Amino acid sequence: MMATENTQESNTNGHSKDSNQTQEPEVFVDAISDNQKVCTTFPVCCLKEGLAVKRSAADVDSWIALALTLDGRDKVTKVFQYLARLLSWWLAGNPSAERFKALKETLTTCRKAFRLGRSIIEFRKIQELQVPRAIGVSLRQTVERVEFNHENKDSDSRRTLKEMIASTGSTKGKSVLFDRVFRPLALAICSLLGSEEGNKSFSSPLWKTLGTALKTAGLLGFWAGDNVSFLSSCGFLDDLRTDKVARQNRRNETSTAFSKFANRSYFFGALAGLYVNLKVYLEYRANNLRKVRNKVDDEGESKGQASQAWETTKAKEFILFLALVKSCADVLVFSNNPGIDLWIKLKGKKLHEGIHCVGGLVSASTVLYNNFPNK
Numbered sequence: 001m002m003a004t005e006n007t008q009e010s011n012t013n014g015h016s017k018d019s020n021q022t023q024e025p026e027v028f029v030d031a032i033s034d035n036q037k038v039c040t041t042f043p044v045c046c047l048k049e050g051l052a053v054k055r056s057a058a059d060v061d062s063w064i065a066l067a068l069t070l071d072g073r074d075k076v077t078k079v080f081q082y083l084a085r086l087l088s089w090w091l092a093g094n095p096s097a098e099r100f101k102a103l104k105e106t107l108t109t110c111r112k113a114f115r116l117g118r119s120i121i122e123f124r125k126i127q128e129l130q131v132p133r134a135i136g137v138s139l140r141q142t143v144e145r146v147e148f149n150h151e152n153k154d155s156d157s158r159r160t161l162k163e164m165i166a167s168t169g170s171t172k173g174k175s176v177l178f179d180r181v182f183r184p185l186a187l188a189i190c191s192l193l194g195s196e197e198g199n200k201s202f203s204s205p206l207w208k209t210l211g212t213a214l215k216t217a218g219l220l221g222f223w224a225g226d227n228v229s230f231l232s233s234c235g236f237l238d239d240l241r242t243d244k245v246a247r248q249n250r251r252n253e254t255s256t257a258f259s260k261f262a263n264r265s266y267f268f269g270a271l272a273g274l275y276v277n278l279k280v281y282l283e284y285r286a287n288n289l290r291k292v293r294n295k296v297d298d299e300g301e302s303k304g305q306a307s308q309a310w311e312t313t314k315a316k317e318f319i320l321f322l323a324l325v326k327s328c329a330d331v332l333v334f335s336n337n338p339g340i341d342l343w344i345k346l347k348g349k350k351l352h353e354g355i356h357c358v359g360g361l362v363s364a365s366t367v368l369y370n371n372f373p374n375k
Contacts, residue, residue, distance in 0.1 A: 050318025218269020225262030260339030
């Protein structure tokens with residue numbers, strides 16, 4: 001009896017231990033655990049991993065290297081410009097506010113000089129995107145796309161678009177329509193757009209190519225409009241045959257008109273960039289998290305390699321997150337600029353000056369991070 005009771009007691013204790021083990025909360029780690037499993041959560045902003053790839057902010061040589069680039073100097077100037085604007089608003093009513101206001105206006109003019117000729121760079125980027133060819137390749141793939149049955153991966157399960165159309169409804173009429181009208185017309189358009197039969201691959205999806213092209217076109221319009229506004233405001237485009245007062249009035253009108261055009265162009269480009277960056281960010285999070293999990297679960301993958309892959313993925317995610325933040329900040333700032341005045345139209349007043357300045361500082365800071373030297 002004693003032995004039986006001891007056995008039952010030991011079984012009961014063993015069962016209670018197992019129960020306690022199963023009831024323990026599952027702990028998720030940030031990198032790789034002992035059983036080589038990646039955590040199921042992916043931080044929205046991987047700040048630690050993003051900063052780890054950059055040099056220390058205390059390194060003077062890094063700031064010198066940043067200042068030697070045109071974009072770096074422009075964004076450093078932008079930081080001081082918006083800081084001066086923020087302080088002039090904060091010290092409103094104080095005589096010191098006039099100093100910061102004058103500094104802000106001077107830095108704004110300096111940045112306009114930095115932008116001279118930058119529209120040529122954006123025009124070249126649009127050419128390199130090969131938008132007509134991308135449309136042609138996408139259209140050709142649509143015409144010749146195959147439907148693949150994932151349950152039966154034999155070659156017999158492949159069907160061309162013609163066969164898919166013919167398999168639904170009245171087959172004869174639809175097949176003839178496809179062969180004699182739709183396909184020749186589509187292939188003619190593809191040839192006109194520069195899509196060749198033997199070269200169907202394209203590095204980026206069509207939505208990304210078109211979105212990037214629209215964003216770049218917006219930047220091109222911004223640089224061009226801003227250049228004309230700057231040259232007009234300094235008197236370079238004056239009609240010397242008119243008197244001084246007429247020249248000044250004409251100068252102000254031209255400068256204001258092209259400044260508004262530049263703001264509208266940038267706002268359009270910022271909206272296109274916001275769409276592209278948001279979609280790229282979400283797709284990267286979904287696809288690469290799955291890839292890293294599969295890589296870690298692979299028996300041939302070592303713990304160190306898997307951990308490095310996870311850290312690299314999070315560092316890349318931080319860069320995409322910053323691009324998304326910059327797009328949001330640009331949309332916020334330029335929606336408040338003359339020519340758009342979205343807040344006046346919606347709320348009847350301008351956006352809060354402090355929020356406007358913070359948005360400009362955030363936008364400049366993201367570019368400074370991207371241009372800051374890596375380790």
